[in-house]
Amino acid sequence: MRHSTMLRIGPVGFRVGSDWRAPVAALEALYRNYPKPQDGIPDFSVRLFAARPWRRFVRSAVHIGGDFVIPDAAPLPLAQGLLAAEMGMNLQMALGQRRYLLLHASGVEKDGKALLMTGESGAGKSTLAALLMARGWRLLGDEFVLIDPVTGHAHGFPRLISLKNEAIGVMAREAPGGRWGPLLEGTPKGTIRHLVPDARAIAAMDQPAVPALLLFPNFGFEAAAREVPPSECFVRLTQASTNYVSLAETGFDALTRFVRAVPARAIDYPDTASAVALVERLWGELA
Amino acid sequence: MTRYCAADPATLRIEPLDSLTLIYHRSSGITHVVDSPVPELLAVLGSDALTLDETLAALAEAHDLIDPDAGALAARLDELVEAGLVERC
Numbered sequence: 001m002r003h004s005t006m007l008r009i010g011p012v013g014f015r016v017g018s019d020w021r022a023p024v025a026a027l028e029a030l031y032r033n034y035p036k037p038q039d040g041i042p043d044f045s046v047r048l049f050a051a052r053p054w055r056r057f058v059r060s061a062v063h064i065g066g067d068f069v070i071p072d073a074a075p076l077p078l079a080q081g082l083l084a085a086e087m088g089m090n091l092q093m094a095l096g097q098r099r100y101l102l103l104h105a106s107g108v109e110k111d112g113k114a115l116l117m118t119g120e121s122g123a124g125k126s127t128l129a130a131l132l133m134a135r136g137w138r139l140l141g142d143e144f145v146l147i148d149p150v151t152g153h154a155h156g157f158p159r160l161i162s163l164k165n166e167a168i169g170v171m172a173r174e175a176p177g178g179r180w181g182p183l184l185e186g187t188p189k190g191t192i193r194h195l196v197p198d199a200r201a202i203a204a205m206d207q208p209a210v211p212a213l214l215l216f217p218n219f220g221f222e223a224a225a226r227e228v229p230p231s232e233c234f235v236r237l238t239q240a241s242t243n244y245v246s247l248a249e250t251g252f253d254a255l256t257r258f259v260r261a262v263p264a265r266a267i268d269y270p271d272t273a274s275a276v277a278l279v280e281r282l283w284g285e286l287a
Numbered sequence: 288m289t290r291y292c293a294a295d296p297a298t299l300r301i302e303p304l305d306s307l308t309l310i311y312h313r314s315s316g317i318t319h320v321v322d323s324p325v326p327e328l329l330a331v332l333g334s335d336a337l338t339l340d341e342t343l344a345a346l347a348e349a350h351d352l353i354d355p356d357a358g359a360l361a362a363r364l365d366e367l368v369e370a371g372l373v374e375r376c
Contacts, residue, residue, distance in 0.1 A: 229304075229305045229306070229307075230304040230305050231304045231305050231306070231307035231309070231320060234304065234309060234320065235320060238318065245316070248316050249300065249311060249313065249316075252300065252309070252311040252318055256302050256304075256309060259304065260304070
């Protein structure tokens with residue numbers, strides 16, 4: 001492809017090629033402190049391409065391709081090229097990751113122990129992870145946490161933190177020194193802006209943590225916490241994992257071990273301050 | 288007369304969690320999350336080929352059933368046959 005870059009996020013190396021310079025330039029700027037794939041060999045390739053040659057210039061529409069694709073996925077306008085690249089990398093992970101049990105969850109680490117948060121889009125897992133990062137926790141990732149089936153440890157995947165709508169303003173106040181990507185308006189999920197994980201998250205991205213607490217956050221209700229039994233946890237995590245089925249018995253073993261070892265709570269929270277207070281109280285009690 | 292036995296133990300991973308039990312069925316790659324009386328039924332059946340009445344009697348003896356119901360048991364067994372966890376043999 002005309003333009004390309006390589007980067008590594010946690011244990012996973014990517015090559016991103018593009019018909020346009022802008023998405024690659026945005027990736028290189030925002031991921032400038034990230035390492036390259038080990039031995040220079042990426043695990044996954046992403047291609048951002050124009051469906052027809054003239055569409056590089058006229059009403060540019062960025063199609064997302066790569067080793068793994070969703071047929072007929074709608075293209076994005078060139079102004080959202082960074083989002084297309086991020087979606088392309090997420091897609092490779094969601095469809096192609098086989099080395100780790102992939103949980104659609106955010107995660108932070110303290111004292112070698114990991115707090116994981118999972119839930120539907122809009123539940124606040126990215127925002128909570130970013131808030132905790134701003135309060136001194138090490139960010140493991142805002143989208144995926146990778147469980148090693150052999151050790152049971154959680155490996156980070158600290159890609160750019162994808163903040164949406166109101167969460168952008170919240171984090172701009174909470175992390176005033178943060179490095180940000182461009183404001184992307186009118187995306188399929190509303191307004192999106194990417195926050196670069198702090199230096200500590202990037203420097204320590206290769207250090208796994210022992211899962212110690214799992215939360216199912218739910219934004220918009222009075223503060224409350226409910227114990228989630230292992231069987232419910234198991235079912236909800238199979239729904240939150242895109243590769244549980246393809247890992248077969250290895251995935252079953254990893255997830256069974258996880259839900260037996262890790263206490264879980266469903267939490268409701270009305271605002272970020274009460275969420276952080278609730279999380280830190282539960283962490284003190286359970287982790 | 289129909290006789291039932293549990294699927295080959297080598298094809299099943301049975302992991303009790305809390306009130307529910309996980310069963311990974313190696314032959315199909317499907318994970319089942321089951322409630323009582325499924326684990327008890329599989330344990331009672333084992334490799335023995337039991338009729339419906341024999342299965343009910345064995346269950347009643349092992350678990351002190353208050354209200355043994357052959358119709359309900361037949362329905363459960365049919366579901367388990369459908370899932371591949373029990374075989375007609």
